[in-house]
Amino acid sequence: MLSVKPLGPRSKSAKNVPALSISLSTSESSDPLATATQGQSSEQTDSSNSSSILSSTCDTPLYLPTTAKPNPQRRPSKPGLGPLQINVGPVFRSGERTIRPEETISPERTRRRQQHGPAHLQFGERPPQFPSHSHVDPLDGLRDALKNLATSANNSTSSLTTTEGNTSTSNTSPGSGFSNQSGVPSHRITKEFTDELLEVLDPLGEGAGGAVHKVRDTRDGTVYALKTITTREVAVRQVVRELNIISTTSHINIVQCFGAYMSPSSSEVKIVMEYCEGGSLEAIGKKIKEAGAVVGERIAGRVAEGVLQGLAYLHSKRTIHRDIKPSNILLSREGIVKLCDFGVSGELVNSMVGTFTGTLIYMAPERVQGSEYTVRCDVWSTGISILELVQNKFPFPSDLPAIELIVVITKGDPPQLEDEPEAGVTWSDEMKDFIRQTLMRDPRERPTPREMLTHPWIQTVMSQEDHMARWIRQVWGWPKPPRKSTGRRNTEDRSTSRPSTADGRNQDGGNTDVTMGC
Numbered sequence: 001m002l003s004v005k006p007l008g009p010r011s012k013s014a015k016n017v018p019a020l021s022i023s024l025s026t027s028e029s030s031d032p033l034a035t036a037t038q039g040q041s042s043e044q045t046d047s048s049n050s051s052s053i054l055s056s057t058c059d060t061p062l063y064l065p066t067t068a069k070p071n072p073q074r075r076p077s078k079p080g081l082g083p084l085q086i087n088v089g090p091v092f093r094s095g096e097r098t099i100r101p102e103e104t105i106s107p108e109r110t111r112r113r114q115q116h117g118p119a120h121l122q123f124g125e126r127p128p129q130f131p132s133h134s135h136v137d138p139l140d141g142l143r144d145a146l147k148n149l150a151t152s153a154n155n156s157t158s159s160l161t162t163t164e165g166n167t168s169t170s171n172t173s174p175g176s177g178f179s180n181q182s183g184v185p186s187h188r189i190t191k192e193f194t195d196e197l198l199e200v201l202d203p204l205g206e207g208a209g210g211a212v213h214k215v216r217d218t219r220d221g222t223v224y225a226l227k228t229i230t231t232r233e234v235a236v237r238q239v240v241r242e243l244n245i246i247s248t249t250s251h252i253n254i255v256q257c258f259g260a261y262m263s264p265s266s267s268e269v270k271i272v273m274e275y276c277e278g279g280s281l282e283a284i285g286k287k288i289k290e291a292g293a294v295v296g297e298r299i300a301g302r303v304a305e306g307v308l309q310g311l312a313y314l315h316s317k318r319t320i321h322r323d324i325k326p327s328n329i330l331l332s333r334e335g336i337v338k339l340c341d342f343g344v345s346g347e348l349v350n351s352m353v354g355t356f357t358g359t360l361i362y363m364a365p366e367r368v369q370g371s372e373y374t375v376r377c378d379v380w381s382t383g384i385s386i387l388e389l390v391q392n393k394f395p396f397p398s399d400l401p402a403i404e405l406i407v408v409i410t411k412g413d414p415p416q417l418e419d420e421p422e423a424g425v426t427w428s429d430e431m432k433d434f435i436r437q438t439l440m441r442d443p444r445e446r447p448t449p450r451e452m453l454t455h456p457w458i459q460t461v462m463s464q465e466d467h468m469a470r471w472i473r474q475v476w477g478w479p480k481p482p483r484k485s486t487g488r489r490n491t492e493d494r495s496t497s498r499p500s501t502a503d504g505r506n507q508d509g510g511n512t513d514v515t516m517g518c
């Protein structure tokens, strides 16, 4: 994001100090999990995505190696008028041996530090995390993240059963971790993966972060989704962030990770995930549009509930997703919502040249403005995504240049859910209020995911039958699963006999979930 803030009147003594601070809001956080610091309220904030250029306030200054000795006579700079600092992280030099921070510290200094803490630094001495002349290999963090993933896999006791020719995996280990009502693996597995062991079947999607393929494990036929991230194109910290999140989360509404590995050349990281056969909400929306159909309230409500459950879980782990949008909301074959893509798509540099606008459309005003933001920004993105799904169009004009879109998002009235009488589409007041709540421009008035889960619309939808499995089957034209021989009609069969009008509206006014050509 580009935000331009006045820095106050230009001081006479600071001729070279620009009067404006230009902030580029990147999608990266210095903390891989975007977690709140200790002592902060449970609702975390994330202002770390703003890396300032031409600003003297950045916390990761660039220390250019210099041979000049510090001049003790030199007056310290006035606050706010410090030297030009550019937040580019540590300086790297290729071809040099990696020196770890601890190697740069003598035993005497280590002893002093243990005694007095890191504040006991001599003039010119640098805190250990910013060694001035050492060179940290950026891939080290990545290797650590991969190692952690492997360790957590090895500590797991789960087993994986294969459904030959099918796509689902199921965990047969009892009592392991998160509740496992729908056969979703609740822990990762004790398996190692390599390119040789995975047969690539089909491409599933491509984003700024890399390509995703459907693959089959040649050892047992299990089908997975394999995400390939090219470390040359994506910031390593972004990959580490995704690995850390995906490897430490276990929730039915979060895509499960089964492993990750690095290509021998270290140029690619591959993440092995559960395959979500229902595809993304983006793909589903396109399919529905092609069919000239409308998504009904109950389906929209179930999708919203799944997203909010995932977000509430992430929030409980002090994490903000930061990139909720239809292409990152997936559905399983059973119609279970799964959030994916924790790397945050595209750096601003990337984004400005194309993908940015796509992501920007879903961003909360406070995020667009580059101000501090919380988990409530994910709630805004959820509202925009649901609005897009049910209206089958972007809630904002999609052809606006980024800069105009920023103005619309930050200054215009938030979009609302409106009836379309000419198309015979009406929405319940509860649903309209739900959308209105998610799109409160002032984040302080916008509820958290957990609060949104108690909204009457969600409560109403959750008290009704779940038709997600049938709906996703209709969207993709999958055949009905064979009847169970229990002697009773299953819930899906019962629901088809529910009265609904030809345009998909049910008798109590709201749109039904079966508007996909039914």
Ligand SMILES: Nc1ncnc2c1ncn2[C@@H]1O[C@H](COP(=O)(O)OP(=O)(O)OP(=O)(O)O)[C@@H](O)[C@H]1O
Binding pocket: 204, 205, 206, 207, 208, 209, 210, 211, 212, 225, 227, 255, 273, 274, 275, 276, 277, 279, 280, 283, 327, 328, 330, 340, 341, 343, 344, 345, 346, 355
């Ligand atoms: N586990 C999965 N199962 C099925 N399809 C998937 C899965 N993960 C990703 N996809 C498909 O691949 C697409 C891109 O995935 P993902 O969002 O993770 O990549 P990305 O490069 O990070 O994208 P973005 O540009 O949004 O950052 C998704 O929109 C979806 O269609």
